[in-house]
Amino acid sequence: MSTNLRSRRGLQIAAWAIASLFLLGFFFPLLGAWTGAIMGAWFVGTQRPWRGFLWMMAFNFIPSLLAHWRPSSWPAVEYLGWILLAALLGVLPFVLHRLTSPRLPGFVSTLPLPLWGAVFQTLGAALLPATLAPGRHRLPIGARTFLIYWFAATLIWMWNHEFRAARIAGSAAVFGVVYAALFQLPPIGAPIVWTCLAGALLLGGWAFLRPGKPHTAWADRPAIVSLLRSPQTGDPLQVVREQDREILVGPSGERFPIRDGIPVFLTPDDLTGANRKYNHLYETIAGFYDDTQRVVCALGGKDRDEYVMSYLGALEVKPGDAVLETSVGTGLNFKYLPRGVQRFGLDLSAEMLANCQANLRRWEMDADLFRGNAERLPFADASFDVVFHSGGINFFNDRAQAIREMIRVAKPGTRILIADETEEHVKGAYERFPITRWFYKNRQEAVAAPVDLVPPEMLEVRLETVWNNRFYALTFRKPPAG
Numbered sequence: 001m002s003t004n005l006r007s008r009r010g011l012q013i014a015a016w017a018i019a020s021l022f023l024l025g026f027f028f029p030l031l032g033a034w035t036g037a038i039m040g041a042w043f044v045g046t047q048r049p050w051r052g053f054l055w056m057m058a059f060n061f062i063p064s065l066l067a068h069w070r071p072s073s074w075p076a077v078e079y080l081g082w083i084l085l086a087a088l089l090g091v092l093p094f095v096l097h098r099l100t101s102p103r104l105p106g107f108v109s110t111l112p113l114p115l116w117g118a119v120f121q122t123l124g125a126a127l128l129p130a131t132l133a134p135g136r137h138r139l140p141i142g143a144r145t146f147l148i149y150w151f152a153a154t155l156i157w158m159w160n161h162e163f164r165a166a167r168i169a170g171s172a173a174v175f176g177v178v179y180a181a182l183f184q185l186p187p188i189g190a191p192i193v194w195t196c197l198a199g200a201l202l203l204g205g206w207a208f209l210r211p212g213k214p215h216t217a218w219a220d221r222p223a224i225v226s227l228l229r230s231p232q233t234g235d236p237l238q239v240v241r242e243q244d245r246e247i248l249v250g251p252s253g254e255r256f257p258i259r260d261g262i263p264v265f266l267t268p269d270d271l272t273g274a275n276r277k278y279n280h281l282y283e284t285i286a287g288f289y290d291d292t293q294r295v296v297c298a299l300g301g302k303d304r305d306e307y308v309m310s311y312l313g314a315l316e317v318k319p320g321d322a323v324l325e326t327s328v329g330t331g332l333n334f335k336y337l338p339r340g341v342q343r344f345g346l347d348l349s350a351e352m353l354a355n356c357q358a359n360l361r362r363w364e365m366d367a368d369l370f371r372g373n374a375e376r377l378p379f380a381d382a383s384f385d386v387v388f389h390s391g392g393i394n395f396f397n398d399r400a401q402a403i404r405e406m407i408r409v410a411k412p413g414t415r416i417l418i419a420d421e422t423e424e425h426v427k428g429a430y431e432r433f434p435i436t437r438w439f440y441k442n443r444q445e446a447v448a449a450p451v452d453l454v455p456p457e458m459l460e461v462r463l464e465t466v467w468n469n470r471f472y473a474l475t476f477r478k479p480p481a482g
Contacts, residue, residue: 012301019299037152041113044094045101045156046287048351053095060087082129089124093117096204097153102358103207110153112207115200117149122193146196159291160362213361215261218246224368227383230254231265231376256378262353265372270348275373278395279348281439282329286351290330290359302467308336310466311390311419311473317341321385326374326406327392331356335363343367344384346374377405384409388417393450394426400453407455412481415460418474423447425470449474 025035044052064083097113104112158164218225219239228237230250237248237256248256248263257264271279285292297304312333317323319340325333328345329352337343345367347353353369360367372378374389375398387410389402396402406416421430423446430436449463449472458476465472 006303006306007301008303009301011298011303015295015298015301019295034148034151037117037148038155040094041097041149041152041156042159042291043288044098045160046291047098048287049095049098052098053091056091056094057087060090086124086128089120089128093120093149096200100204100207101153101157103210104203107154107157108203110150110157112200112203113153114146114149115196115203118146118196119193119200121145218248218258218263221368227379228263229378229380230256231372231378232267236380259371260354260357262357262369262371263378265370265376265378266348270373270376273397274395275348275375275397277439278392281436282349283351285435286330286349286355289352289355290332293332305336307467308333311417311464311471312336312388314415314417314464314473314475315386315388316415317386322383323386324379324384324388324409326377326387326389326402328352328356328369329391331359331367333388333390334360334365334367341386344370346370346372346377348373375401375405377409379409381408382411385411385414387414388419390417390419392420393418394420394447399450403450403453404455407458407478410478412478415475415477418450419471420449421447422449422465422469422472429470 021031022035022039025032040056044056046052047055061084064087065080093113093116096116100112101109217239219241225237225239225248228248229235230237230252232254233250233252235250235252235254237250237254239246240249241247246258248258282289294304297307317338319338320342322342322344323337324344324346326346328334328347329349331345334343334345334356343365345353345356346369347356348371350371353371356367356369370378374392375396387406389406393399393402403418406418410416426440426447430440451461451463451474454461454474454476457479459479461474461476463472463474
């Protein structure tokens with residue numbers, strides 16, 4: 001059975017119009033000053049700071065080298081040095097913004113980028129040769145520089161909060177005042193630059209001295225710990241504190257560390273074969289995984305909420321239920337569960353779980369997260385009222401074992417959901433996209449919904465496809481007790 005999503009023509013037109021503006025920004029410097037700042041603020045926010053710094057340096061250095069290279073007028077080494085310095089001064093505002101903004105509250109988190117941007121753009125104009133300093137027609141040093149960076153930071157902030165009405169209204173009011181005021185100011189002089197530097201340093205100090213939300217100690221969650229089992233032996237675990245850190249310990253001496261509040265149940269054997277290969281993919285794309293899905297849905301004229309609910313709607317979730325998602329990824333599906341449930345998520349990728357934690361903070365939700373292999377779940381039998389999986393099982397080392405594990409930890413009578421991409425979508429999208437095609441080409445076998453791997457004793461087995469056959473949803477019920 002196939003279920004198609006409604007087409008939203010207005011959403012699709014708006015998405016393509018916005019995408020066209022960003023494309024035009026590569027050819028028109030005046031527009032590119034705005035779109036480039038937005039893309040920079042978005043991209044560096046999707047990456048770990050060191051990785052974002054290296055990628056953005058490459059994005060800035062290589063095009064600048066090709067555009068400005070004049071070996072006859074400059075010694076090669078000296079000119080390379082100037083181009084490298086220009087790239088560094090262009091990248092540092094975004095990296096410093098990435099380091100501080102996640103630690104700042106609300107709209108204040110948008111300020112580091114314009115403050116650092118004004119400082120480093122002014123520094124670049126003072127230090128760099130005229131051929132490399134930012135041209136006034138591209139990014140003038142003055143009030144407009146500050147406004148462009150602030151606009152970019154605020155737009156990304158609103159994007160990350162999915163343009164909630166109250167935030168948009170407040171931001172629009174602030175922008176109205178700022179826009180009117182800043183365009184009456186002269187170019188930034190030394191006193192204002194020093195003020196921006198002082199403000200950026202004060203915000204940075206506040207960000208790193210401001211205490212974050214502490215992780216709840218696992219020793220204070222005995223009900224959750226009682227569900228945990230060693231994935232190797234099945235033995236129960238207990239929390240032990242060593243050198244101000246908690247670890248989980250089994251009766252046979254097994255030890256599982258807890259990192260950033262997440263128990264880690266991996267062994268070297270868990271990261272072999274296809275699991276290792278595709279875990280590397282998810283470690284690479286974790287930062288922009290949600291945004292890519294969001295953009296693809298918009299460009300296709302599909303409502304993302306409707307898309308997610310097209311498969312999650314098959315779950316039977318009640319307030320108070322303990323809900324487990326294997327391969328939880330960035331936790332997107334958690335947002336669509338009823339507010340009164342206990343959320344549990346497991347994933348192989350540390351990067352995906354880090355982004356899941358960030359999303360949970362943004363959505364003001366709680367969940368217990370675990371890093372482990374879905375083929376060996378670290379939970380006791382019949383622990384969860386709801387168990388489901390969305391995305392990933394197509395390329396597990398042992399899909400049958402993963403399904404048996406989902407059945408094992410589900411309570412009797414539970415309906416279980418397994419959803420993932422179809423072969424049509426893998427070939428049409430993942431094998432063509434530059435970042436992912438290296439992982440999906442030369443596959444030994446085609447993707448197929450694992451209906452044949454569902455044990456024969458399961459009840460109500462049903463297979464559906466959604467979104468023009470791009471995604472399948474397989475459901476079945478674990479037999480009731482007795």
